[in-house]
Amino acid sequence: xxxxxxxxxxxxxxxGTSVKxxxxxxxxxxxxxxxxxxxxxxSLMLMATSNEGSKATYxxxxxxxxxxxxxxxxxxxxxxxxxxHPEDSSFYICSxxxxxxxxxxxxxxxxxxxx
Amino acid sequence: GDSVTQMEGPVTLSxxxxxxxxxxxxxxxxxxxxxxxxxxxxxxxxxxxxxxADDKGSNKGFEATYRKETTSFHLxxxxxxxxDSAVYFCALIPWxxxxxxxxxxxxxxx
Numbered sequence: 176x177x178x179x180x181x182x183x184x185x186x187x188x189x190x191g192t193s194v195k196x197x198x199x200x201x202x203x204x205x206x207x208x209x210x211x212x213x214x215x216x217x218s219l220m221l222m223a224t225s226n227e228g229s230k231a232t233y234x235x236x237x238x239x240x241x242x243x244x245x246x247x248x249x250x251x252x253x254x255x256x257x258x259x260h261p262e263d264s265s266f267y268i269c270s271x272x273x274x275x276x277x278x279x280x281x282x283x284x285x286x287x288x289x290x
Numbered sequence: 291g292d293s294v295t296q297m298e299g300p301v302t303l304s305x306x307x308x309x310x311x312x313x314x315x316x317x318x319x320x321x322x323x324x325x326x327x328x329x330x331x332x333x334x335x336x337x338x339x340x341x342x343a344d345d346k347g348s349n350k351g352f353e354a355t356y357r358k359e360t361t362s363f364h365l366x367x368x369x370x371x372x373x374d375s376a377v378y379f380c381a382l383i384p385w386x387x388x389x390x391x392x393x394x395x396x397x398x399x400x
Contacts, residue, residue: 209333213388218324221333266387270334279328279377281390 178202179271181282188259188289196254196285198269204249205271210242213266213284225252259289292317296380296391303370304399311365311394313354313380321384323347323356323363328377328393337365337378372398 178201188194198208206227211219223244224232231244241263243255252271256263268284296313303309315323322341326334338347340356340363347354352367363380375398380391 207331211334213383218336218339218383219326219334219388221335224333268388279393284387286387 179205179269179280179282181269181285183285184283185286186288188287190260190289191258193255193257194259194287196256196267196269196287198252198254198271198282200250200271200273200280203271203273205252205273206249208246208252208269208271209279210244210252210254211268211270213268215266219268222254256287259287261289263287264289292321292382292384292389294380294382294389294391296378296394298392299377299395300397301394302397302399305372306369307398309365309367309370309374309396311378311380311396313363313365313391315361315363315380315382317361317382317384319384321382323354324381324383324388325352325354325363325365326379326381326390328379330376334379370396370398372400374398 180199182197208225210222213219222237225244225246227246227249233239246252269282270279272279294315324339325337327337328334338349340347343358345356354363354365377393377395379393382389
């Protein structure tokens with residue numbers, strides 16, 4: 176089946192630095208990708224919808240200048256956490272839909288720890 | 291390791307039919323269980339959840355009961371509507387990472 180690769184799976188960074196997370200669709204083209212955040216033992220929170228070639232649509236309460244999303248091609252979307260702080264520590268996961276929107280596939284997730 | 295298995299789709303029903311989407315899981319400990327729904331062109335939305343055995347989650351006419359003895363969390367609705375057409379994902383949170391099933395696409399015919 177289709178695969179979505181998310182990288183890195185785990186990252187530790189210092190406060191004030193930026194971290195980039197990649198989400199790639201390996202064997203299909205994804206016009207739409209979604210970025211989610213999950214706190215321990217809690218459900219997912221949709222952060223933004225990323226459409227290839229256009230600006231991402233952010234959910235209410237998500238700082239677009241802090242969580243930069245770029246969807247430069249049909250197979251790659253990136254989430255950059257800028258000037259990271261310990262409260263940004265979380266599990267981030269992406270999902271991608273194929274062109275026909277017939278299925279959604281999830282990345283493996285990224286565990287971000289800001290120290 | 292921890293995993294979620296849900297019935298494959300697509301599932302096609304007529305309006306007002308009874309719906310069951312099966313979900314079983316394997317996990318150590320006492321995970322929380324969730325059902326998410328994704329409508330066309332939209333992100334996931336939390337539909338319902340249960341955090342301990344015998345809990346019943348419910349929302350919008352959908353229900354699911356956390357059955358530890360059968361390691362199941364089947365989604366049910368007594369009378370589906372065309373607007374329920376979507377993809378449904380069962381999910382497991384054992385601690386700090388969410389694990390999804392592969393999703394079940396539901397088509398409701400008028």
